[in-house]
Amino acid sequence: MKKIITVLVFWLLCHALYAQDKPVRIPDIQNVMEHLYPFQEEELEYESLYEQLLELYQKPLEINTVTIEELIATHLLTPVQAQTLLEYRETIGPFISTYELQSLPTWDSLTLQLILPFLTLETQRLTPTSFLEGLKEGTSNVLMRHRKTWQLREGFRFKDATATSASYLGGPHEWAIRYRNQYPKEHSLGFMLEKDAGEAGIWDPKTNRYGFNFASFHWVRYNFKKWKTLTLGDYQASFGQGLVFGAGFSLGKGAESITSVRRSSRGLLPYTASQEQGFFRGLGVSRSWRNWHCSLLLSSVSKDGRLTNPKDSLDLNATQISSLPMSGLHRTPIELSGKNQVRESNVGGNIHFQPSTAKWTLGVNGLVTQLSLPLHPSPTRYNTFDFSGNKNKVASMYFNYSWKNFMFFGETARSSSAGAGSVIGAIGSLSKSIDLSLAWRKYARNFHSFYATAFSESTQPSNEQGLYLGFQLKPSNNLKFNAYFDFFSFPWLKFRVYAPSKGQEWLARWSYQPNKNTRATLQFKQEKKLRNWNEEEENNRTYQLKNILKSQAHASLTVDLSTKFSFRSQLFWNGVKIAHDPSRGWMLVQAFSYKQSNWKITTSFGLFDTESFDNRIYAYEQNAFGTFAIPAFSGVGSRQYILVHCQIHPKLTVYVRWAQTFYADRASISSGTQTIQGPKQTDTVLVLRYALH
């Protein structure tokens, strides 16, 4: 009842302010993401992509000054499309209106619709005279977010006297506060504080807790005197094909079969995401001498580590780490005991050469990582060649070369374990309507690189070989066909695959946009891999590998009935065949949205029915600004949510979201400390975004 009242209050509030006729620009980043990655495997990586797009949305590319590399880095344009824009600008002159983009010969309406929110005509204002003036002139905003699951999870049940080592120490509220001040090509300044559900917000230096569980800060100055970039605090680096320095997301294979194979060198970037790993903390500098660009990175960051003392107790100093947890969750005493146990120090550098013709680039990377304690994971067959010890060195060379309507790229690296990794590829436009991409990679089983996001099937570029072929066809301006085919093999054992194995994957996608108000997509993906068969039987010490054939299909139709009202229907289907044992799952989602000048409401109702956990369905959902989650659904049940987005003041925007999942086939949801008694889970999100200036 409370929730309904809250929603009603907001609705009334919004309605009362209806008279204020200020259009709200509603970011549809989820749509773009869904376009890029229609099928999800795991959640974590996509959040970085969301952050990257969000960053781009908040700081759109200026059409009249944008470089080809920046355009390609969006992953929404092919090299030829980017080239066309630049050629047009050179021959015809600067763009006066975004409508001109429609006349670019290689651009189609589907592409245009996706890229438009990330482009702007505004050119840079006058350079501020001082940093303080820049701070005043820059756009700055504060974002506050609260999230909560309203059903009590098992971990919250026991407090104080009855608490066990698996009880949550904090409350069920999740808080995050972000501040960001930026001025394009001048500076970016921001911080973020976060506390997850179950984490206690207390000041206790003994357990490395200082209020919020995760705090991040960055300050970047661009083009300051002779320095190209000066960054302090948390940052990421992206050079070459991501074998040594990769920032953002690492998923190479998406529905954009052409653009997603190549990485762009984006240099030093501020880190603004809430994941508690994968960034450098310290100082990063970039400087240019004519065509040479040099960067230096220094970082020292505390990491979570699970400590073990060796059995031989004579050597008291021989404390080791058995694993480096990546979740960033510190809810229980056990999880907390691992917090900030290891210090990771990094020294890295990059030299990048680009001649003034910009036809080709060459570069070298180097990174030395030192852990304060040696990492020795408990030995198993499959992790024999994984990293162990306390020092890793990795160095690489990369190139980019444009020739006619082709673009070649590659990088080869070697880590101190003597393992090598290489990736090489090409993107080409064979005709106005046909594009092709090709990428080959080979990563040795003992190749170790901690900050890599290179093109690969596994999450890390290690123990893999593969060949990828992508294809794109645009028979007309409103129809697009994408497909890719990927062969891969894993020369050594993997988790749950106790023999060298092979696999393959392909995807086909049709996008059709008959007019401005209707969008339809149909896609199909199939993946064949091997997995251990008799892993459940404890006494059986031999493992047999069986084929897993996973087929997924997704159809969606979005129709804007009027400028205010739109609806969307989606159908997900999947079939998983393990050896000869098939299982299926499907989900049907219907969403409506209604938009007024300063508010928007989106509701969605979905039904799902999957036979097993292997059939789970990841469905993109609209969420509050700066918030991202792709829930996975398995079992039998229904899912509904309401999202209200309202600009109640020119400076203040509010997002409220209520979501509920109801399961018809179970009496409790989730497992372990996350267990919820009962078949229902309700989550809410509240986001306040205040634009300071």
Next chain:
Amino acid sequence: MKLNLFFCFWLVFFSKSVAQSDLSTQAFGAKSYGLGTIKIFHQDAWSLSNNVGAMARIQTTEIGIALDQRYGIQELSTSAIALILKNPIGNLGFSISKQGGDSYQQQRLGIGLAASKGMMHVGAKAEWLQTYIEGFGTGNALLLSFGWLAELHSKFFFGAHLTNLNQATLSRESPLKIPTLLAVGTTYLPTKNLELHSEVEKEVQSPPIFKVGIQYQLERWIFLRTGLTSYPTALYFGIGLYTKNFGLDYALGQSSPLGNTHHLSLHLKR
């Protein structure tokens, strides 16, 4: 033991690699391999073996030789020679091909005729297939095949080929049937330097094989190709270097548990 080996051998041949390794069903010429064993469209010296109907579109007399090397196994390697004579009545083709080594060998001798009528190009061929297996002697068979190619539009082609329509057996004494194969394919030429091919091929006892291939003419004399087949799943890459009268094609097939296949062919035009 020998008998078992014999049956195993043929079982593997007929069930697993029908499109790849049997002389009566495999594709010919490195151009075809570079495009993922596409057979229907090509108008070159190998038309007689791939799709006898397409042979009708050949403008000059042409001779070619082809070598296929599979996984470094002599028994699976092929060599072939083909000749097509331009003739006002209809193009006449001859081919000789050989596969195998000392203990197993297949030889094929083919003759075919193809003619055009408007947008239709039709051809038929007869082949004599000889199989030799050490310790079992020699079997002879006569295969009859038929193929056509239709030019539906200057940019769009459609065609089909039926191999061994008389359903011959390996020899008069053997009950083992030589595969009867139906291939149907389309070709789309969106621009002057681009060819898109797709094909589906079905043999009675195997799942259908889907193939797609792309050829891109980089320069007047360089052709780049790639293609893939669904069963067995394999990826192919090819390159063609042509002068006015002479041409060299090479293709690499990849992603088989056994390794790579290499295909080379040369042709000479009058």
